[in-house]
Amino acid sequence: MGDNSPEGEVRKRVQKVTIKFAGDSGDGIQLIGNQFALATAIYGNDFAIFPEFPAEIRAPAGTTYGVSAFQIQFGSIDILTPGDEPDALVAFNPAALKINLPHLKPGTLIIININEFDEINYKKANWESILKGEETLDEILSKFEVIKVEFNKLVVEALKDIDIPHKDKIRTRNFFALGLVSWIFMRPLEPVLKFIKENFGKKPEIAKANEISLKAGYNYGETLEIKHKFPRIEVQKYVFEPGKYRYISGNEAFAYGILAIKEKTGIPLVYSSYPITPASDILHYLEAFRNFGIIALQMEDEIAAVNTAIGASFAGGLGITATSGPGLSLKSEGINLAVMTELPLIVIDNQRSGPSTGMPTKTEQTDLLFALYGRHGESPIIVIAPQSPGDCFLAVIEAAKFAIKYMTPVIVLSDLYIAMGSEPWKIPDIDSIAEIKVDFWKKPNGFQPYARDEVTLARPWAKPGTPGLEHRIGGLEKSHIYGKVSYDPQNHDFMVKLRAEKIRRAQADIPDIQVYGPDDAELLVLGWGSTFGHIRAVVDRAIEKGWPVAQAHLRYINPFPKNLNDVLKKFKRILIPELNLGQLLLLIKGKFGVDAVGFNKVTGTPFRESELMQAIEKELINMEKEGKLSKHIEVYEGKFIEKREEVAKSAAG
Amino acid sequence: MQQVEQKIEVKITAKDFDSGEEPRWCPGCGDYAILNAVRSAFAEISKELGIPKENFVIVSGIGCSSRFPYYMNTYGLHGIHGRATAIATGVKVANPELSVWVVTGDGDGLAIGGNHLMHLMRRNLDIKILLFDNRIYGLTKGQYSPTSVPGQITKSSPYGVIERPVDPVLLALSQKATFIAKAIDRDIKRLTEILIEAAKHKGTAFIQIYQNCVVFNDKAFEDFAGKEVRSERAIEVKHGQPLIFGKNLDKGIIIENGKPKVVKIGENGITKDKITIYDETDFYMNFVIANMHYPEFPEPLGIIRRVREPTFEELLFNQIESSKKLKGEGNLKKLLDKNSWEVLPS
Numbered sequence: 001m002g003d004n005s006p007e008g009e010v011r012k013r014v015q016k017v018t019i020k021f022a023g024d025s026g027d028g029i030q031l032i033g034n035q036f037a038l039a040t041a042i043y044g045n046d047f048a049i050f051p052e053f054p055a056e057i058r059a060p061a062g063t064t065y066g067v068s069a070f071q072i073q074f075g076s077i078d079i080l081t082p083g084d085e086p087d088a089l090v091a092f093n094p095a096a097l098k099i100n101l102p103h104l105k106p107g108t109l110i111i112i113n114i115n116e117f118d119e120i121n122y123k124k125a126n127w128e129s130i131l132k133g134e135e136t137l138d139e140i141l142s143k144f145e146v147i148k149v150e151f152n153k154l155v156v157e158a159l160k161d162i163d164i165p166h167k168d169k170i171r172t173r174n175f176f177a178l179g180l181v182s183w184i185f186m187r188p189l190e191p192v193l194k195f196i197k198e199n200f201g202k203k204p205e206i207a208k209a210n211e212i213s214l215k216a217g218y219n220y221g222e223t224l225e226i227k228h229k230f231p232r233i234e235v236q237k238y239v240f241e242p243g244k245y246r247y248i249s250g251n252e253a254f255a256y257g258i259l260a261i262k263e264k265t266g267i268p269l270v271y272s273s274y275p276i277t278p279a280s281d282i283l284h285y286l287e288a289f290r291n292f293g294i295i296a297l298q299m300e301d302e303i304a305a306v307n308t309a310i311g312a313s314f315a316g317g318l319g320i321t322a323t324s325g326p327g328l329s330l331k332s333e334g335i336n337l338a339v340m341t342e343l344p345l346i347v348i349d350n351q352r353s354g355p356s357t358g359m360p361t362k363t364e365q366t367d368l369l370f371a372l373y374g375r376h377g378e379s380p381i382i383v384i385a386p387q388s389p390g391d392c393f394l395a396v397i398e399a400a401k402f403a404i405k406y407m408t409p410v411i412v413l414s415d416l417y418i419a420m421g422s423e424p425w426k427i428p429d430i431d432s433i434a435e436i437k438v439d440f441w442k443k444p445n446g447f448q449p450y451a452r453d454e455v456t457l458a459r460p461w462a463k464p465g466t467p468g469l470e471h472r473i474g475g476l477e478k479s480h481i482y483g484k485v486s487y488d489p490q491n492h493d494f495m496v497k498l499r500a501e502k503i504r505r506a507q508a509d510i511p512d513i514q515v516y517g518p519d520d521a522e523l524l525v526l527g528w529g530s531t532f533g534h535i536r537a538v539v540d541r542a543i544e545k546g547w548p549v550a551q552a553h554l555r556y557i558n559p560f561p562k563n564l565n566d567v568l569k570k571f572k573r574i575l576i577p578e579l580n581l582g583q584l585l586l587l588i589k590g591k592f593g594v595d596a597v598g599f600n601k602v603t604g605t606p607f608r609e610s611e612l613m614q615a616i617e618k619e620l621i622n623m624e625k626e627g628k629l630s631k632h633i634e635v636y637e638g639k640f641i642e643k644r645e646e647v648a649k650s651a652a653g
Numbered sequence: 654m655q656q657v658e659q660k661i662e663v664k665i666t667a668k669d670f671d672s673g674e675e676p677r678w679c680p681g682c683g684d685y686a687i688l689n690a691v692r693s694a695f696a697e698i699s700k701e702l703g704i705p706k707e708n709f710v711i712v713s714g715i716g717c718s719s720r721f722p723y724y725m726n727t728y729g730l731h732g733i734h735g736r737a738t739a740i741a742t743g744v745k746v747a748n749p750e751l752s753v754w755v756v757t758g759d760g761d762g763l764a765i766g767g768n769h770l771m772h773l774m775r776r777n778l779d780i781k782i783l784l785f786d787n788r789i790y791g792l793t794k795g796q797y798s799p800t801s802v803p804g805q806i807t808k809s810s811p812y813g814v815i816e817r818p819v820d821p822v823l824l825a826l827s828q829k830a831t832f833i834a835k836a837i838d839r840d841i842k843r844l845t846e847i848l849i850e851a852a853k854h855k856g857t858a859f860i861q862i863y864q865n866c867v868v869f870n871d872k873a874f875e876d877f878a879g880k881e882v883r884s885e886r887a888i889e890v891k892h893g894q895p896l897i898f899g900k901n902l903d904k905g906i907i908i909e910n911g912k913p914k915v916v917k918i919g920e921n922g923i924t925k926d927k928i929t930i931y932d933e934t935d936f937y938m939n940f941v942i943a944n945m946h947y948p949e950f951p952e953p954l955g956i957i958r959r960v961r962e963p964t965f966e967e968l969l970f971n972q973i974e975s976s977k978k979l980k981g982e983g984n985l986k987k988l989l990d991k992n993s994w995e996v997l998p999s
Contacts, residue, residue, distance in 0.1 A: 246993040268747045290976040292983030300772040304739035311743025427989045464728035467707045474731025
C-alpha cells in the first residue's frame with residue numbers, strides 16, 4: 001500500500017481523497033478551506049468543494065448548530081463532486097465531531113483539537129453519552145484513525161515571542177491546522193504564505209503569528225511521522241488541459257460574466273439588487289468593480305431592484321438583478337412588466353431551500369417551475385441553468401445575448417451549491433468571445449414600437465434621446481405593430497401567442513442536447529443545472545460497470561433544445577434526479593409523454609454519489625423485471641455499498 | 654442644418670408634447686388641467702434649459718394619474734403599481750442626460766409605492782415627481798387612500814375613515830428631499846411655474862398637486878383651493894418674501910418659538926416688517942410651514958423647500974471616475990488572470 005519515497009518518508013498514494021474541516025463559525029474554517037483549495041489548485045489536482053455554514057453570523061460557540069464546515073475532494077483524476085463521506089476530518093471542537101460522526105466510515109482519519117474536548121464543550125455540544133459517562137471519547141473513536149493534537153497549546157508555545165494578546169494567539173490555530181493538513185496531504189505552503197502577506201499586511205504582528213502557526217502545524221506533521229510512522233498521503237497531479245486556470249466560485253463567475261457583458265455590448269450596465277443569501281456576493285464584487293464603469297446599486301428592496309433594472313433597459317442600458325427564491329417571489333410582477341414591454345432583463349436566481357425563508361444557507365433545485373411559470377398571465381421567458389461554478393460566467397453572457405436579441409427577460413437558474421462552491425476554471429480567452437450585437441432603432445421613418453423582426457419576432461429597441469422615436473410602452477396590452485393600448489380580444493389572443501412564439505424561436509440559438517454514454521444505452525439519466533457533476537461522476541462509474549446507461553443534461557430549460565424529443569424517444573426509460581419533488585419530471589412527462597421516473601430528495605444538501613448510483617441500479621433492476629432491458633446485466637441490489645468499498649480499497653491499495 | 658434644428662427648438666410649444674392620444678379621464682377631472690400645465694411647462698423647459706424633446710421621459714405607476722405618459726409626446730413608460738420611482742431610478746442612472754419625470758398618485762406613490770418614493774427622495778436623484786393627490790382611489794372606483802381624511806365616507810370606509818392621513822410634504826421633508834412644492838390643479842399658471850422651477854433644480858423635486866376627482870371625491874379641496882376663497886385660505890410661500898396672504902394682503906404668519914401664528918397686519922401693533930420672511934433652505938422653517946393646514950392655518954402652496962445638494966448620479970459617476978483614476982480603467986483580462994496559474998502542455 002505505501003511506497004517509500006527516496007527520502008525514506010512513508011507515503012500512501014491515492015487517486016483521490018476527500019477532506020472536511022469543521023469547527024465553530026468563528027474559527028475561520030471557510031478561510032482555511034479556501035486556502036487549502038487554492039493550494040490544491042496550484043499544486044495541480046482537480047477538485048470540487050462544498051462549504052457548509054450556519055445562517056447565523058456567530059451562532060453560540062461550541063454548539064452543533066454553530067458548526068461551519070468545508071469539504072473538498074481532490075484527485076489525480078477528473079473530480080466532479082466534493083465527495084460523499086470524507087476520508088479525513090479535522091474537528092475543532094466536540095460539536096464539529098459529533099455532527100459528522102454518523103457520516104464517517106471506519107478507518108477515517110480524524111484530527112481533533114483535544115484542547116477543546118472538555119466538559120464545557122461536551123455540554124455545549126449536548127453530548128449526553130459522554131457527559132453521563134456511558135462511553136468515552138476513545139471508545140467512540142475506536143473505529144477510526146485518530147490524531148489528537150493540542151492546537152491551542154501548540155500555537156501559544158509557537159507564538160511565545162510574539163507580542164499579541166493570548167486570545168489572538170489562539171485564533172491562529174486554524175492556520176496551524178491548515179499547516180498540519182498541508183503536511184499530511186503534501187500541499188505547498190507558498191500560496192498560503194502569499195495570502196497571509198496580502199491579507200494581513202496591515203497588521204504585521206497578526207500576519208507573522210499566522211505564518212508561524214502555519215509552519216508550526218506543518219512541522220508538527222514531521223514529528224508525527226517520526227514518532228508514529230504516520231504516512232503522508234500523495235495525490236498525483238491531474239493532467240489538466242494546457243492553459244491558464246484560476247479558482248472560481250459561481251458568484252465570482254457571475255460578476256466577471258457581467259463585466260464581460262459590459263465589454264461585449266458597449267452599453268451602460270446597471271446591476272441593481274438587494275442583499276440576500278446566497279446572491280449578495282455578486283453585488284459585493286460588482287460594487288468593487290466601479291473602475292469598470294459598472295453601475296452597481298444596492299436598492300431598497302427586491303422589487304425596486306428588478307424595476308430599476310427594467311428602467312435601465314428602457315433607457316438603453318442592460319438591467320441585471322440577482323436574488324434567491326424569496327426575492328424571486330417579489331420580482332414576479334416586475335419580470336412580467338419586462339415580458340409585456342418586451343425589454344431585455346437578466347434575473348439570476350441562486351436557489352436555496354424554501355418555501356418562505358426555508359433554510360437560507362442550504363441548496364435546492366425547487367424554483368424550476370417557479371422560474372418558468374411563477375407569474376400571472378401567459379408569461380413565457382427564457383431560462384438557462386448553469387451546471388458548475390465556472391459555467392456561470394458563460395451562462396450569464398448567453399443570457400445577455402438572448403435578452404437583447406429577443407427583447408425578453410432571461411432567468412439564470414443557479415443555486416447555492418454552485419454560487420458558493422468553487423472549482424478550478426480554465427480562463428476563457430476574452431477576445432474570442434463574440435461581441436453582443438445591440439441594434440438600437442434609429443430611423444424615425446416607419447418606426448412602430450411593436451413592429452417585429454421577421455426572424456426573431458423581437459420588437460425594436462428605441463432608446464430615449466433618439467429624435468423622432470418618442471413612444472410609450474407599459475404593462476397594458478398593446479396593439480400589434482402600433483403599440484397602442486388595446487383591449488381588443490383578437491389582438492390579445494394574437495399577442496399572447498406571439499410572445500410565446502418569440503420565446504420558442506429562441507430555440508434556433510440553443511445547441512442540441514448531447515448524449516454522453518454508449519450507443520446502446522437504454523436508461524437515460526437526465527438532469528439540469530448544478531447536479532451535472534454528481535450525475536456525470538456516477539454515470540461514468542455505471543458505464544465502467546457495463547451498465548446500459550447514458551447521461552443528458554439540460555442547460556436550457558426554456559425553450560428546450562430542439563432535439564430533446566428525439567433524444568428522449570431513443571431511450572426505454574428516463575431517470576430524472578432532482579433536488580426537488582420532481583419538477584423537471586413533470587415537464588418532461590407532460591411535454592413529451594415518455595416513460596420517466598424521478599429520483600428526488602430535498603435535504604438542503606447536494607446528491608451523494610452513492611445514493612445516485614443506487615438510484616440508477618434500482619431503475620435498471622426495475623427495467624429488467626419489466627422486461628425493458630434488451631440484455632441481462634449484473635447489478636447488485638443492496639450490495640452496492642460493499643462493492644463500492646471493495647473498489648475503494650483496491651483504488652487505495 | 655444646425656440652424657434649422659435651432660429654429661425647431663425655438664418653435665417648440667405645448668402642442669408638440671401632445672401625443673394625439675385622446676385622454677380617457679372623466680370629464681372635469683383635475684388631471685386635464687395638470688396635463689395642460691405639464692405640456693406648457695415642458696415647452697418652456699425645453700427652450701430655457703435646452704432639453705430636446707426626445708430627452709424627456711415620463712414614468713408612471715398604476716392609477717388614473719399614471720395614464721399620463723400616453724398623452725404626452727415624449728418617451729414614456731407606464732409601469733406597475735407603486736414602482737414608477739424605482740423604474741425612473743434605472744432610467745436616470747443608465748442615461749443621466751435624460752430629463753426624467755415620475756407621475757404618481759396618492760395610492761400609487763404613498764400606499765403601494767411609499768417605500769420607493771422615500772428612498773428616491775433620500776438618494777436625491779435628479780428626477781421630478783408629480784404626486785397627483787385626490788385623496789381617493791379613482792381607477793378602482795372609490796376606495797379611501799392614504800391621504801383620505803378621517804371620517805371620509807368611501808366604498809371601503811362606509812362608516813368613515815379611521816386612519817390618520819399621510820402628509821406627503823412631511824414625508825418628503827423627513828427624507829430631506831431637496832425640492833418640495835405643493836400646488837393645485839386648477840391654478841395652471843402657478844403650477845407651470847413650479848414645474849419649470851422643479852426642472853431647473855438639480856436633484857429630486859417632489860410636487861404634491863391637489864387634484865380634484867369629480868366622480869369619487871369632488872370638491873375635496875374646495876375649502877381652500879376654491880377660486881373665491883383661495884387668497885384668504887391658502888398662502889403662496891416664496892423664498893425671501895414675507896409670509897403674507899389675504900385678499901388685501903393684510904394677513905401674515907409669524908413664526909415664534911418654532912410655532913406659526915396667524916396675524917393681521919395693522920392689528921395689535923403688527924407691522925409688515927414683523928412678518929416672518931420665508932427661507933426655503935431652512936429645514937426648521939420648512940417643517941413649520943409644511944405642518945400648517947387649513948382650517949387652523951392657511952394651506953401653504955408653492956415651493957416649500959429648495960436646497961442644492963449633490964445628486965445620487967453625481968456621486969455615483971464621481972466614484973466611478975475616481976476609482977478609474979485610482980485603480981486604472983478596469984481590465985477584465987487582468988482581473989481574470991489575478992491568482993491564476995498556467996498549465997503547460999506536457
